[in-house]
Amino acid sequence: MPDFFKGSALEMLKTEQKLTSRIGKLPDTWSFSKHGYRSEIPDTSQIIFGSAEYMKDGLIPLAEWLGRSRWSDRMLEILDDLPRVVRVVKEVKRDWLGRSAVVEVNGDLLQVLSRMYWFTGKKSIWNGQQKLRIIT
Numbered sequence: 215m216p217d218f219f220k221g222s223a224l225e226m227l228k229t230e231q232k233l234t235s236r237i238g239k240l241p242d243t244w245s246f247s248k249h250g251y252r253s254e255i256p257d258t259s260q261i262i263f264g265s266a267e268y269m270k271d272g273l274i275p276l277a278e279w280l281g282r283s284r285w286s287d288r289m290l291e292i293l294d295d296l297p298r299v300v301r302v303v304k305e306v307k308r309d310w311l312g313r314s315a316v317v318e319v320n321g322d323l324l325q326v327l328s329r330m331y332w333f334t335g336k337k338s339i340w341n342g343q344q345k346l347r348i349i350t
Contacts (some may be wrong), residue, residue: 240261241261242264258299274291278329
């Protein structure tokens with residue numbers, strides 16, 4: 215593993231986990247200017263959308279490049295906590311995306327679940343697709 219991921223990047227990940235974990239390990243948008251979450255009340259729709267995007271666009275590339283690491287562990291803990299807030303993604307409140315946000319979240323989760331299944335070999339990951347009842 216490159217030294218950057220043992221030092222600065224690892225500290226960033228720890229800070230991200232400490233500041234953004236809002237519902238269990240699920241991240242929410244943090245506002246540095248407010249020194250708190252962007253929204254005072256947790257919006258599970260936005261937390262689901264952000265978690266799916268973070269895993270697909272941010273954590274999958276790192277997990278595939280670095281192998282087993284704190285970043286793959288972060289993705290697995292987010293996946294483990296998603297069923298706490300959603301079983302079927304039917305609505306994502308993002309006016310400018312309309313219905314396509316639901317398709318995007320479900321597509322993100324399909325990519326994450328299938329890749330993490332092959333990454334870990336854990337049947338529980340594969341069963342996550344049934345647990346979350348992914349629909350596209």
